[in-house]
Amino acid sequence: MRTRFSQFLATVSVAALSLGALPVTAQQAVTETQAPANSADAPLVAPDTAARRQQIMPDSFADLVEKVSPAVVNINTTSVIEQPTGPVFPEGSPFSDLFREFGFPTPDQGQGDPRFGGRGQQQAQRANALGSGFVISDDGYIVTNNHVIEGADEIEIEFKDGARRKAEVVGTDKQTDIALLKVDATDLPYVGFGNSDDARVGDWVLALGNPLGQGFSASTGIVSARGRALTGTYDDFIQTDASINRGNSGGPLFNMDGEVIGVNTAILSPNGGSIGIGFSMASNVVGNVVQQLREFGETRRGWLGVKIQRVTPEIAESLGLDNENGAMVTDVPDGPAADAGVKSGDVIVSFDGNDITDDRDLVARVAQAPIGEKVDVTVLRDGKSEDLQVTLGRRETAEGTASDEQSAPAETSDDTLGMQLQTLTPEIAAELGMSGDQQGLVVREVDPSSDAADKGLSQGDVITEAGQQAVNSVSDLRDRITEAKDAGRKSLLLMIRRGGEPRFVALSIED
Structure with missing residues (x-):
């Protein structure tokens, strides 16, 4: 498990895209969607096996919107929260004595006071929030952001044709902010994932969702950047200037073939509104997470068992390396890497036959590798290349977050x-x-x-x-x-x- 403990607290912050009854914090960030209206036996738009069509300015996006929109859904959540019913003043406040006379809580009133519970009177209230999502199978599996449904007591899916169905949580992954839901249905129209690695800066993209609770909405833009990281270990965001706002959380980002290449998750904004800098978690990350949630109800990521850092130009020069590719090992605690002979100071340059560009690349590749299997790892040590074989462990087990250990x-x-x-x-x-x-x-x-x-x-x-x-x-x-x-x-x-x-x-x- 890796919980996102770090937060954006700057004036210009990553703003949440979901809509709730309470103020949205800068750490949240999500999108919303709409869903099925017509039945279908296959994805609304099947992956194009031919060469990608040339990216030119289309005459209209209407045909694409018409094809994929039935699989986009609105997600309504309800949760019970406690709110203080009266003002609470800090110790020494000039208002303390005045409000004490009227029965309001103050810090010097006993923490065990049954009227205040030490925090002032609390009253349970129901709060509603809105988000987006999209159907990925005809039997009702739906993808959205974890923060859209986190803490919800009830989840209701609203489809584009107005139909409403209750949803259950299949599994969630806080690391990538992804949740998988399930509704009881058959023959729903759905969409499929595309290869986000094929998306190029400048490609056209289409975002669908429920911005600001206004209902189904479409916006277009281009891929502005690739490989953006915000606060997470497994971040691989596509940056886009397609207009996405609060309420778009969990909604899909489509390429021109009608494939989902990202899940709209966050925006960079000084005021919470869109300024043309939005972030969608890449489909190649999401697809792997969804597959594991669907099969196991939780993630099962590979674990190498090393602490690493980026190879800087200075480090590369000091080690006599030709470039800064690879990930430098700083520590090797007990685990798979230590058992295989990896040492502190090694530079991992290849993993499972793939060249490693930097530390983030290694983390992503290890996470997606199958646990319990031997993987070839190449390291540079003392100027020489050495080939090792590592039997990967499971990260969730190493961190104590696997479901079979939580009890x-x-x-x-x-x-x-x-x-x-x-x-x-x-x-x-x-x-x-x-x-x-x-x-x-x-x-x-x-x-x-x-x-x-x-x-x-x-x-x-x-x-x-x-x-x-x-x-x-x-x-x-x-x-x-x-x-x-x-x-x-x-x-x-x-x-x-x-x-x-x-x-x-x-x-x-x-x-």
Whole structure:
């Protein structure tokens, strides 16, 4: 598992494309779509096996829109959220005394006050959000963005002909922000994936979706750039100037053959509106994820077991290399690469018969390689080329996020002190900018109504101590909680590291 802990906080930020009842944060970014109206036994537009038609200015996109639009759907989600019913003032506010007289919560009112729950009164409310998606099979499989449906209690698919169907989640992948849904249907019109590697800068593209909740809409543009990365390990975005906005999240980006070459996910914007810089996750990434979600309900990525960095011109010169191709190995923890003889300082220049251009290229190729199989790896070591064979492991297992491991209480927890926690792995530690030998528990999610949220804990924080003792597993933390309760204490002192910086936080352990 790799959770996107880093976020865009700049004035010009990546804006979410989904529409919800709450303000959309700069880290979200999605698109919306519409769906089937007429039955079909094959993709609405079959892949063109002949040479690609010359990219010239078409007289109209109407024929293409008419062919593919029945497979584009709107996605409506409903979720229950808690909202404070009154104002909450910080300690020392001149309004504290005034509003205390009227019964509103203030920080000096007990955290256990039943009226306020320590956070002010909370009232459950239903929130609706909108997104897009597209049908990829006649029996009702639908692709969208994970952030469109994340946290939803109900998901309803609206097709172009007005029909509505309830959808279930087959699987999700936060790493690529992709979700696979399923509706109970047959003979739906659907579209297929194209080869995103064939898309050239300057090619025409068509985006379909439900921008700003206005209903079905089409926009066109060109491929502006290829291989863009935002915040994720597996990012491979196609940049386009086709107009996409909030509500387009999860919608398809078509080439002129009617093939999906991208899933509209994010925009770069100073105000949340389209300025002609949109990003669609490349279909070659999405297709592999969807295949695994459909087969297993989760991703199963290859794992090499190395820490790597880009080969800079200075590094290449110092090693006597002719170019900067390849990925330099900085560390080799226990794992497949170590077993095969890969060493720190090696430069991986070939993987499974493919030349490696840089570190991102290696990560992508390893992720898509079959686990449990031997793969040829070529490294440059001391100026000489060496051929090795590595039996790839599974990344999700190495990170402790595989479904068959999530039930193990020593690895993860559903709810401990209002948090979902996971044992820190070397891979996650590296992503958080921490030492690979750092031990502790990484915070995956925080209940917004918990004391942990009150004290400022958030996703990506790492708990290294509890009760002034090291914690290396969820069971360690639960033991410290039990010891503190047995000693009659009402809170437990935790050491939290965020960005490597430590601080102490005392959390309530009262039931």
